[in-house]
Amino acid sequence: MSLVIRNLQRVIPIRRVPLRKKIEIVRSILGVQKFDLAIICVDNKNIQHLNRIYREKNVPTDVLSFPFYENLKAGEFPQPAFPDDYNLGDIFLGVEFIFHQCKEDEDYNDILTVTATHGLCHLLGFTHSTEAEWQKMHQKEKLVLDELNLRAGTRLQPLSRGLF
Numbered sequence: 566m567s568l569v570i571r572n573l574q575r576v577i578p579i580r581r582v583p584l585r586k587k588i589e590i591v592r593s594i595l596g597v598q599k600f601d602l603a604i605i606c607v608d609n610k611n612i613q614h615l616n617r618i619y620r621e622k623n624v625p626t627d628v629l630s631f632p633f634y635e636n637l638k639a640g641e642f643p644q645p646a647f648p649d650d651y652n653l654g655d656i657f658l659g660v661e662f663i664f665h666q667c668k669e670d671e672d673y674n675d676i677l678t679v680t681a682t683h684g685l686c687h688l689l690g691f692t693h694s695t696e697a698e699w700q701k702m703h704q705k706e707k708l709v710l711d712e713l714n715l716r717a718g719t720r721l722q723p724l725s726r727g728l729f
Contacts, residue, residue, distance in 0.1 A: 567601050573605060573606060605656070
């Protein structure tokens with residue numbers, strides 16, 4: 566199904582084509598290419614607003630995921646009852662926040678892919694509220710990114726800073 570990437574900010578340039586290509590590979594690796602997915606790129610002001618409303622944290626962040634299926638267990642596949650239910654949900658990327666968090670040796674576009682992959686894992690029920698959950702999520706992200714690295718010739722690593 567479709568992958569929609571919307572850029573609703575003008576602070577940081579977005580290269581949608583490489584992001585789309587890599588996320589399509591990630592969807593294939595995860596076996597969820599039949600599901601709709603939206604990635605929305607926003608600035609600090611908008612990601613902070615969403616974070617305040619939905620997580621009661623009045624600070625900008627890198628990614629917020631809004632799953633279509635809210636009660637999936639980690640790694641479970643959605644079981645759509647109707648054609649319109651082939652939807653994973655929405656991932657909001659705080660691209661301004663991500664850009665400013667990048668280290669000198671990190672490629673911003675690579676970090677966008679890693680962050681979107683992290684958000685996609687959240688849509689599939691993975692969380693990092695406990696160390697055990699974080700370990701499971703980190704392991705899944707590493708498996709997915711290792712396969713992406715093989716297919717796309719990249720060297721991406723999972724997010725690991727301050728997640729647990």
